[in-house]
Amino acid sequence: MTDYRHDLQFGSFLTPDRRDPAQTVARAVLSEQLGLDLVTFQDHPYQPGFLDTWTLMSYVAARTSTVRLSPNVANVPLRPPAVLARSAASLDLLTNGRIELAIGAGAFWDAIVSMGASRLSPGESVVALEEAIEVIRQIWDEDARGGVRVEGVHHRVLGAKRGPAPSHDISLWVGALKPRMLRMIGRSADGWLPSLLYLQPGDLTRGNAVIDEAAQGAGRDPGQVRRLLNVAGTFSSTARAQLDGPPEHWAAELAELALTEGISTFILASDDERQLQVFANEVAPAVREYVGAARAGASAPDPSARAASGTAEPNRRSAPLTRTPLAVRATPAPTPRGTETVLDESARPGGPAADPDRRFTPHEQATAQHLVDIHDHLRGELEQLQDLVEQVGRGLVDATAARSHIHEMTLRQNKWVLGGYCESYCRVVTTHHTLEDQGIFPHLRRRDPRLGPVVDQLQFEHERIHELLDEVDRALVASVSVNDGMAELRRVVDLLSDTLLSHFAYEEKVLIEPIARFGLG
Template sequence: MSAQEVVFGFGAHSGIDDAPALLRMVRQADREGLDHFSLSDHPYFGGRLDAYAALGFLLGRTERIAGLANVTNLPTRPAPMLARTVTSLSALSDGRVVLGMGAGGLWDRIADMGVPRLSPAEAVEAFEEAITLVKKLSGGGSPVTFEGRHYRVNGIEPAPVAAPPVWTGSVGPKSLAATGRVADGWIPGHAADWLSERYRTSRPVIDEAAAEAGRDPREIRTVFNLPGLITERPLAATRDEDGRWIGGSAGQWIEELTGAVLRHGAAGFTLFAPDGGTQDAASLGRWAAEIAPAVREAAVKAGV
């Protein structure tokens, strides 16, 4: 996908029994021109598909669409091996992978898998080290020696494949600052959108940290997880009493998302069902055929 185009995708929380339906939806999204699909990564739930096994399978059955874990459960996937996984997926799929990264949230369940528990501050340190190490172990070059607090490698050969874009699910200020220093994109937590207090207070933390690191803050793109209903007729109100987006007709979605791109710098959207689950096939079709092309066209006309 282009570094600057506005991207559109959909998200799925898929159990093992949902695998045939998931394959159908991802292949539909691929045919209809969506940019990415995302899968949740909760390896402590036995009924869920493993995110990275599913990504490899789905990328192998598609041609254009990119895939990501939204977001990778980093504590259960050590960074050096994660680097090998994502560069291999990139090589096999002609670059159709994004690395979604998180510091780890459900620590009780993570620890149940035998992973040492980290404090919030330690988890963020490990998260930033991991992103740095994945990038060092990508793109070829000399063997890598890395001495971090949480990760250490000695003379490891990088893969001759560029690192995929890294989008984080950062929430707290330390994690947000790490995103500004080392990541390529940000997925605001808790499905916060461009009008939310969470976005308004969080994005400046990323921008400040990026500038301090000598980066252009515009390099870190914001891609929103966006649950909502796509209706046949316009809704009287597209947001609830708390100001959260609830959806509307295709025209209402187009108006809202175009404003998000042109006025608030949104770089992409990942569609979920109103309950946070997977959208139905009909809504996914309208997302791909009606909403995404209209917003993309408006962005191009505006020079975004």
């Protein structure tokens, strides 16, 4: 239970959506106008639906004058650290000291490898990121003698010239959760940046302890490491859950995190302009008041009691968040290609009935839309698979090349859990781990136990899909050595297609509304 007594900061965490670049920039400008301290952007260079984060930051820097900017977090496997260091220092000089640098080791390796990087194990990722931090710091240290020299396992920079130095001491924050990475943060980084959505109870306390011990072991003051947190939630009239309630409820919870867990920078993951306004105009000032009073030893109203009692004075400038009926719709399955079936669709549980009067914020709508977007990507890959099989049949592609291509597809690589390729299609929050079966399903089951049969059915279907993918692989091998092997290959691929499209339609039908209500975990 620690307050590291850092100054409080508040920021936004925006999606670099390519569909409306002007709107993305406008949200960043709004963040500055609202008085937020920081604007951050997801960095997924392998995601064609996103603008390049560094290019976007540079453009936003030219459109703003006071707010600080950072990736959240920069994908170091796809951004060589020596180049990243010079990019950050250059932009810091151009903005008169408004750049910070949050970095990550990379988690979505199928997508990262598809862009040309080498795959690393979790242990190798820790080593590589610590080497990258050393490269960055040496590049910035232009007063040191000699060239940069880092003879690492994954990063070898031998003799590069130093500089430029940034306009101010850029902070190096690391997005991570696992103990080895947390120990590295304690030894080498300036801040820890996890996301609240992906933390279990006690994770902040345990993470702080690991960082503090590592910092002390490296001869550092643990207070040198700022604790930041990406947060997301819902503004509503009554307190219903963590970060689901009125602004005073949010303020009470964030103040508690500041005073007991040492969090000093809160970054709201939302593209909803009304949420940003409420966060900046109501939540942030209240958190500052609570924490300032507690640190000064003044007798201030207890924030948790104030929120629970509902006696907090409302901010009259705040209008309620726009809520509309759920607009996200499931995509129906097309007419099956074949006659065989592996799923008993009539036995599928329907799930609890939706509340017809419930209305949803834009953020909640976007969370539900995320599931459909992922499935649309996988539907597209099904079409690629069908085309590939036809090329094999015509002799345009041999079986070995086809197998290699299929194994690179998301269809073959994902673990057949909710959301599939969440890592490269997550437009709502930045994720650091595949959390579907381990996180989202248990989350939905806890929030509404009536979803238990639905979750069980989906998990069963995930296993069957994995078995069908193995059948496709075996049929592809046999297609070149067995009489009429192509007929069997086409049959199995049609069966996979029918099964997948049926599964996608069912999953969307039963989970779109619960995901909109409860989020992703």
